[in-house]
Amino acid sequence: MSIEVQYRNRAKELLSNGEVKLVVGYTGGTTPERRRPVFISSAEQVDRLVLDDLCIANLSGYLVTESLLSDEKSVAVFLRPEGIRSINILAAENQLNPDQIVIFGFEPAGNTIKALDGTNALEFSEFVVSLSENPSVSDSDPVIEKLEKMSAQERFSFWQDEFSKCIKCYACRQACPMCYCRRCIVDCNQPQWINTSPHTLGNFEWNIIRAFHLAGRCVECGNCDRACPVNIPLRLINRRMAVEARESFDHFAGLSMTQEPVLASFKKDDSETFIL
Amino acid sequence: MPKILSADKLDNCIERWKSSGNTVIGPVRKSNISAYRPVEKASEFELDIVLPDLSIKELFFPQTEPILKYAIRKQAIDTTEFLPPSGKRIVFGARPCDASGVAIDDPLFGWDYRDEYWFQRRNETVIVSIACVKADDFCMCTSLNLAPDSTMGSDILLRPINGGKGWLVEEITDRGRDAFASIADLLQESTESPVPPAAVPEKFNLEACVEWLKNPENFESRFWKEISVRCIGCASCTYLCPTCHCFDIQDEGDTYSGIRRKNWDSCSFALFTMHTSGHNPRSTQSARWRQRIMHKFNYFPGKFSLNKCSGCGRCSRQCPVDMGITETLQEISKLLP
Amino acid sequence: MSEQFEPKIVAFVCTYCTYAGADLAGTSRLKYAPNVRLVRLPCTGRISPMFILKALQKGADGVLISGCHPGDCHFTHGNYHARRRWTVFRALLDFTGIPTDRVKYSWISAAEGVKFAELINTITEDIRALGPFTQYHGLIEETQSQASL
Numbered sequence: 105m106s107i108e109v110q111y112r113n114r115a116k117e118l119l120s121n122g123e124v125k126l127v128v129g130y131t132g133g134t135t136p137e138r139r140r141p142v143f144i145s146s147a148e149q150v151d152r153l154v155l156d157d158l159c160i161a162n163l164s165g166y167l168v169t170e171s172l173l174s175d176e177k178s179v180a181v182f183l184r185p186e187g188i189r190s191i192n193i194l195a196a197e198n199q200l201n202p203d204q205i206v207i208f209g210f211e212p213a214g215n216t217i218k219a220l221d222g223t224n225a226l227e228f229s230e231f232v233v234s235l236s237e238n239p240s241v242s243d244s245d246p247v248i249e250k251l252e253k254m255s256a257q258e259r260f261s262f263w264q265d266e267f268s269k270c271i272k273c274y275a276c277r278q279a280c281p282m283c284y285c286r287r288c289i290v291d292c293n294q295p296q297w298i299n300t301s302p303h304t305l306g307n308f309e310w311n312i313i314r315a316f317h318l319a320g321r322c323v324e325c326g327n328c329d330r331a332c333p334v335n336i337p338l339r340l341i342n343r344r345m346a347v348e349a350r351e352s353f354d355h356f357a358g359l360s361m362t363q364e365p366v367l368a369s370f371k372k373d374d375s376e377t378f379i380l
Numbered sequence: 381m382p383k384i385l386s387a388d389k390l391d392n393c394i395e396r397w398k399s400s401g402n403t404v405i406g407p408v409r410k411s412n413i414s415a416y417r418p419v420e421k422a423s424e425f426e427l428d429i430v431l432p433d434l435s436i437k438e439l440f441f442p443q444t445e446p447i448l449k450y451a452i453r454k455q456a457i458d459t460t461e462f463l464p465p466s467g468k469r470i471v472f473g474a475r476p477c478d479a480s481g482v483a484i485d486d487p488l489f490g491w492d493y494r495d496e497y498w499f500q501r502r503n504e505t506v507i508v509s510i511a512c513v514k515a516d517d518f519c520m521c522t523s524l525n526l527a528p529d530s531t532m533g534s535d536i537l538l539r540p541i542n543g544g545k546g547w548l549v550e551e552i553t554d555r556g557r558d559a560f561a562s563i564a565d566l567l568q569e570s571t572e573s574p575v576p577p578a579a580v581p582e583k584f585n586l587e588a589c590v591e592w593l594k595n596p597e598n599f600e601s602r603f604w605k606e607i608s609v610r611c612i613g614c615a616s617c618t619y620l621c622p623t624c625h626c627f628d629i630q631d632e633g634d635t636y637s638g639i640r641r642k643n644w645d646s647c648s649f650a651l652f653t654m655h656t657s658g659h660n661p662r663s664t665q666s667a668r669w670r671q672r673i674m675h676k677f678n679y680f681p682g683k684f685s686l687n688k689c690s691g692c693g694r695c696s697r698q699c700p701v702d703m704g705i706t707e708t709l710q711e712i713s714k715l716l717p
Numbered sequence: 718m719s720e721q722f723e724p725k726i727v728a729f730v731c732t733y734c735t736y737a738g739a740d741l742a743g744t745s746r747l748k749y750a751p752n753v754r755l756v757r758l759p760c761t762g763r764i765s766p767m768f769i770l771k772a773l774q775k776g777a778d779g780v781l782i783s784g785c786h787p788g789d790c791h792f793t794h795g796n797y798h799a800r801r802r803w804t805v806f807r808a809l810l811d812f813t814g815i816p817t818d819r820v821k822y823s824w825i826s827a828a829e830g831v832k833f834a835e836l837i838n839t840i841t842e843d844i845r846a847l848g849p850f851t852q853y854h855g856l857i858e859e860t861q862s863q864a865s866l
Binding site (some may be wrong): 142262267273277278293300303306335 | 612615618620626649651655698701706
Binding site (some may be wrong): 107110176231251252254256258259260261262263281289297298299301303304306308309312313315316319320341344348349352353366367368369370371372374376378380 | 794802814832
């Protein structure tokens with residue numbers, strides 16, 4: 105039985121016996137290569153669910169939609185490994201109750217996908233720990249290496265070119281499961297903190313501050329990078345932050361539901377070399 | 381006899397136009413994005429694409445633009461206005477959907493208050509469009525009563541001839557005729573027939589959808605919630621749209637001096653309609669998506685007798701969650717008797 | 718003859734240690750470079766990285782962030798939080814091409830008036846040597862606003 109059929113059956117069962125009120129999954133899109141998020145609330149509709157290697161988006165952001173979970177009913181969601189880590193972070197940051205989330209986990213396996221064992225975040229604990237121990241998940245990236253060999257001036261020019269394209273549509277923020285603030289810092293307008301103007305100066309400010317707010321929280325699902333209509337390589341900056349959190353504080357984002365946020369915790373002996 | 385502009389004469393044209401004080405602009409790919417940008421020579425153009433990622437709108441209505449500078453002193457307030465920039469421009473290789481998008485916005489910017497920033501640029505810009513010979517799954521101009529070779533908004537329409545060696549010239553406006561008079565000697569007479577325009581299938585019946593939208597009973601329909609439940613509320617559809625025109629005025633600076641800018645804004649954002657009191661009349665994403673559709677196909681046509689959509693399909697093409705105007709109108713079609 | 722370049726430096730300091738240290742430098746009649754504009758905040762934990770960017774946006778050539786030594790925080794651990802943030806933010810600035818030499822961090826206690834004066838002199842000379850932050854100033858010019866510093 106294919107994983108798609110297997111998960112459709114499970115969705116049908118959960119919806120019919122009322123264990124979940126909603127299944128957030130994928131369905132076919134405008135073109136054969138596209139998959140789009142779909143919300144299934146009755147057993148009759150489960151055949152709309154599609155699951156294959158083209159299902160890439162991290163759907164966990166929908167779970168923190170205002171009032172979705174406030175009735176304490178459960179919701180099922182299709183998640184890749186990064187999505188499961190997002191659930192851990194959202195739980196650690198008290199944005200959702202992980203007991204309300206039923207996980208349909210899957211991961212890429214060559215050109216196809218395979219199911220992950222487990223139904224709630226707790227049951228994936230060991231799996232997530234194994235991710236943190238697997239170096240292929242993080243670390244080296246050829247473009248980052250190239251950037252780090254450049255002089256500061258060259259790097260500045262690289263980002264100046266990239267950020268000058270930004271049109272401040274905030275697709276990066278809206279697509280990101282970690283950007284759940286009711287009022288984003290850029291929307292704080294009394295006074296206006298971050299420039300809303302999409303000139304390069306304002307774009308530097310916005311993109312740097314967003315990267316900082318995601319430092320140690322980003323699971324590198326790639327939602328922002330794919331959503332960007334002007335193709336700014338946001339993954340690079342987020343990867344660099346993930347490496348920093350790991351190297352400086354041994355922090356792997358979304359390791360568990362009780363993990364302390366890296367920038368809201370400290371150790372008295374945190375090392376540094378730059379403070380005069 | 382019809383005239384053709386041969387592709388190998390394009391450099392001479394650019395030179396000629398530039399020497400008479402024009403900036404020549406066209407689709408260019410830079411830093412992994414294609415957009416209308418100034419060029420020095422023809423080889424910089426990227427013409428063999430369905431359409432540029434960014435629309436032509438920014439040439440007339442930039443994403444950010446200074447309008448006023450202020451300095452507050454003890455006794456007085458000094459202000460300096462930024463006048464609309466002037467300078468003749470020729471946009472070469474515009475897509476007909478982009479050109480018509482600009483024409484759709486003309487009545488809006490000239491309605492109760494005449495926006496000189498828009499019209500100064502409009503009057504000084506010649507739009508030379510190239511009829512589309514390719515389309516993708518998202519193109520939908522034919523559903524909007526337009527076509528891959530529409531002349532709306534264009535000053536000149538070029539139709540590609542076989543082998544990509546040139547274009548058949550169709551002069552539409554006096555502005556276009558003047559611009560091409562300066563290169564008349566570079567054009568050749570020809571009897572070649574143009575490549576037929578791309579086939580763009582009709583995606584929905586607009587008239588029927590508009591009837592549904594006009595029915596007040598449908599304003600509160602469950603449809604809006606269902607169609608937009610996956611909308612994440614970013615502004616990529618509105619910012620890439622050649623006709624979306626909303627803007628925000630922002631003061632940048634401090635209490636004593638600063639600059640007032642006009643920036644793109646979007647009805648997709650919750651902040652767009654947020655009142656100072658905290659009340660938001662469009663408090664849900666579905667209300668915001670409904671507004672976008674209603675504005676384009678109900679309110680705007682009601683005022684200006686034009687659909688506020690030129691069918692470029694960028695909204696659907698770039699949507700992070702694969703939504704867009706096409707899907708919404710197609711789904712409305714399904715609700716019709 | 719060209720005039721010597723005078724760098725503009727903004728210092729964000731905590732009121733309990735570094736600001737008191739600066740005060741001590743003043744009352745001790747210590748002479749130090751006049752290139753620094755001090756901004757006093759309750760604690761280094763209150764110094765948002767956004768402030769650093771804001772200073773650069775207003776035309777600063779360098780920024781200093783300074784507060785109590787570890788263990789000395791008036792609020793017991795504001796500076797420990799700040800230290801983590803600085804580590805990450807410093808890497809971020811470096812990655813986006815904002816030279817780490819232009820943004821300095823220090824611990825200066827209320828008793829270290831001499832350290833404060835010396836540090837300001839050193840930083841001023843360091844940043845003078847780097848010259849104006851032309852890349853960032855270029856971005857400011859593009860906006861047609863004037864840098865208020």
